[in-house]
Structure formats: C-alpha cells, structure tokens
Amino acid sequence: MQQDLTMPPDPDSGAIRFLLGGHPVVERAVDPDCTVLEYLRRRRGLCGSKEGCAEGDCGACTVVIAERAPGGVALKAVNSCIQFVPALDGKALYTVEHLAAEGKLHPVQQAMVDCHGSQCGFCTPGFVMSLWALYVAHRATGSRPPDAEVRSALAGNLCRCTGYRPILAAAQHMFELPAVAFDLAALQAALDKLARDAPLAYAYAGRHFHAPRDLPHLLALRAQYPQATLLAGGTDVGLWVNKQLRRLDHIIYLGGLEQLEAISDVDGHIRIGAGAKLEAAYAALCAHYPQLFEMWQRFASRPIRNAGTLGGNVANGSPIGDSMPALLALGAQLRLTNRARTRVLPLENFYLGYQKKDLAADEILLAIDVPLPGPHLEFRTYKVAKRYDSDISAVCAAFALELDANGTIGSARVAYGGMAATPARAPQAEAALAGRPWCEHTVRGAMRALARDYAPIADMRASSAYRMQTAQNLLYRMYLETRPDAPLTAAETSVHAN
Ligand SMILES: Cc1cc2nc3c(=O)[nH]c(=O)nc-3n(C[C@H](O)[C@H](O)[C@H](O)COP(=O)(O)OP(=O)(O)OC[C@H]3O[C@@H](n4cnc5c(N)ncnc54)[C@H](O)[C@@H]3O)c2cc1C
Ligand code: FES
Ligand code: FES
16 A cells, blocks of 8 residues: 655644545535545545445445554454544554555455455445455554454454354454554554644534543533533444435544543542543443453444543433443443543433433533452343344343342442433342342242333334333343252353353
8 A cells, every 4th residue: 555644734723634445625614514434435536435324334435544553553344434534634544545565465455366255246335345444453563353353353344245253254364464564653653743733623614513532622612602512433323324314514523632631540430531442341341340341342333432422422311322222231330521520420310311311511420439349249141133244222221139148139230221211220220139049039029020120112113012021031041040959050151142
C-alpha cells in the first residue's frame, strides 16, 4: 500500500482532516450527519464498500479506522453506514480499495480467491476489511488467530451465497501467503501530526458538529447547547439518521476524550468511562466477572463493539439493551456530571420510564462504577435471542446472589431486559430469594414471583408468555449451575442459553 502521510498544516479549526488510504484529506463541505459510507460512494467514487442494511447488521460496508491509542495506534473494523464523516477527524480510514498494491492483491484478498470465499461478491469487501484488521493485528505480533477469534471477528459479516467455511479457510490461508507489512510506525507519526489541541468546531449549511478536546469544554458545550445530540459511537444515533430519516442539526461528539474513555479500579469498583468502547469495557469487566464473556461475544458484533460505548448503551436505555441487567444485578452506580457538580446515582434510579431518564439537559454520563466481586458472590447473566451472533435480545437476565457457607442466600439482585419498559430489577423475586436456602423450593418460589414483577410485551422477538417462561427458566438455569449439592458440570453449562 502506497501511503503519502504528509499532512498540510491545519489551516483552520473548522475543517475535517483525516487520512484516506494513507493520503491526507481536508473536508469543509460535508453534512455533519453524512455517513462515511455515503461519503465514500458518492463523494469519493469509492464504491467497493457496499450498502446492505444501512443499520450496522450485515457488514457489507465494513471499513477500517485507525486512531491514536495508548501505546501506539489501533486499527479497528467498523460499519461505515452508521459512522458520520466529521467523527473521522484526526483518524485514518481504509477501504477495500486501499489493500492491493502494485497490481497485486493483498494476501487477505488472494486468500479469499484461493479459498473460493466469494460468489456474488456483495459481502466480500466487508469480509476482506474485517479480515484485514485481523491480519494487521496478528502480523504486528507474529501470531495466528485461533479459530474462535476469527469467528468473533467475522460475526458481523453476513454472506447469503458462499457459506462461511471457505471464508474461515481464507482467514487461515492469508497467513500462509507471502507476508505484506503495514507500516504502523509511519501511520502513528502521521496521526501524531494530524492531532490537534484545539477542538473541532465544524459547520456546514447551518448545521454544526463540535468535537471538544477536554471535559470542561464538553460540559460548557452541553450547557450552551442542551438540545444538541450527544454522539458517542453512533451505533444507536446512526440509525436515527438512516432509519428514522432524522436530520441532526447540532452534534456534540464525545469521541477521543481520554477522560471519558479511561477504565480503572477505584475504591473497590471498576470505573468505566462512559466513552469506553464496548470491546474495552467488556474486556475490563470480564477480567473480574468471567461470567460475562458470552454476553461480550454476543453483544452485537466486533465492528459495533469497536465503535459503540458502554455509556451509550446505558444512556440510550433500551429495554432490550444487553449491559443493563448485569450492571443492575451487580449494583452499578452512574456518575453524572455537569459544569457545577458530579452526582452518583444507582443505575436502577436512572430509568424513569420508556425512554425517560434522570439526566438533566446540561448533564452527561461520565462513568459507570461496577463493584468488584465479593468472595461469596454467585453471578450469572444470559441472553436469549433468535440468532446466537449479532442479534438483539428477546430476554436478557442477570442474577447476583450472596451465598453463605451453608448455602443460604444473603442478598439477591435479579434484573432483566426485555421484560418491561426499561431494564428493571425484580423486587418480588428478590424478596422470595433473600434469607432463604438456595434450593429447589426457593427457586420455584422466586420463579412464581417473577410473574408479579413483570407483565412483558409481545412483539416480533417473542410473545409475552414466551418471555415470562424464558425469564423463569433462566433463573432455574442459574440454580442448576450453582446449586450447592450438584451443580451442572462445565460441559453441561457450555450449552448455549438460546
Ligand atoms: C447492528 C447493531 C447491533 C446491536 N446489537 C446490540 C446488542 O446486541 N445489545 C445491545 O444492548 N445493543 C445493541 N445495539 C445497540 C448499540 O450498539 C448500543 O446501545 C451501544 O452501546 C450504543 O453506544 P454508542 O456509543 O454507539 O451510542 P450512540 O449511538 O452514540 O448514543 C446512544 C444514545 O446515548 C446518548 N449518549 C451517548 N453517550 C452519552 C453520555 N456519555 N452521556 C449522555 N448521553 C450519552 C446519545 O445521545 C444517544 O441518545 C446494536 C446496534 C446495532 C446497530
Ligand atoms: S450496510 Fe449493513 S452493516 Fe452497514
Ligand atoms: S458472496 Fe454473495 S453475499 Fe456473500
């Protein structure tokens, strides 16, 4: 790949500056909510990236975005159909057009040819870009991805023709072909040059995009423009534009603020900055709660998790969002802030009703504090959806029980998604568990109590009766996995919840 990484000096702070295939680009006349896919295809004539679903589901539009990261530069596959162009400022964008060099296919592309990984070809550029991100990451460390990692990297790419076996074969074969190096050091130097201290204040046709560079400026903007749309990873907001045809006249972008992305262990908590990407947030949570691993892998797809944030999931507050049941069960607290003060709120008090939250117009979600696990905690979380990968939950459940040495339940926190207008705890079931022995009789009582906690809706994902039965069965499943006398074996528990 030929890269010309020299960037002209920043002429003003009102232009979007990024690298496209290694070449500097300055844009001053793009709508703030123009998607990267639309920009590539219509403005740049780069039609390799395809539009399948325009909602982050199919992966036909997958591109790779590189940005500065602690310790170097990170290349990540994302869905260009739900990313906005101004969010590229300071980053590097690569598409399928940028891989072949000097008339030769890149090993990723050659492997797809050799393994017959393409038929109609519509999905192929997206697969190639997901594979390229994997290739660069593993070439940099000299490693080969295990099969599970390949599958995880490709879970967001759908193919209706080929079947996945040849594509999985290509993912291994690409490492057997003569290596093509990618100059990460040169890219990092170019991104360093591109970085600016001043915020981006971009306007076009009377519409605005602000990208503050620090928290005080972000909070000042929030106070000044309370009606503006806060944009984090855009994996919910992008759909407002594509599917609801909303125009966003004023955007405040939260990306790239170190303070918002930081993850640390503080005073017995894992503190996850609201801007931490889902991939990083789940990695940090799983280090303490390995029971969350399956949820991590089944949350959307790698490209969505590379862009979307934990704060966006919590702030969006969808009743079927996947993070909230676990966070509610674990007793997470939110740190909400404006210019004057930071307040701490238990997550269950944040949701006031369907799409109603305890968040003032001048506030943002700053961080999520998740208590570190105590020695007697039994914790489980389950997702039930129609597909294993990349699907929205019909029901999502999480249970956190403190069990003493005699098998008596000290405290119980039970929470579900998909059962009410918001993610919500189950006070009746919790009362039926607390202080009782963890036994068949107790769990059956708590299962019955769930019917008093919730009156779930019926929709295209599940009927009301299915949801209730599933919610009860998941609690019973937790019991089977953790009952003191005869817990299920590891092999038995590895059967997928759906
Ligand atoms: C294909 C696809 C699959 C998906 N699969 C799943 C899934 O399996 N499980 C699931 O739970 N979700 C899923 N989602 C939804 C989405 O990915 C998540 O909700 C994600 O966490 C949103 O984060 P974001 O950073 O992209 O938020 P954005 O889209 O940027 O913002 C979402 C909302 O939160 C607000 N917001 C963001 N950050 C803050 C903040 N710090 N303070 C205050 N308000 C803020 C925004 O203003 C907006 O209202 C999926 C989405 C897509 C497109
Ligand atoms: S077009 Fe389907 S994920 Fe973007
Ligand atoms: S080759 Fe036709 S959709 Fe994948």
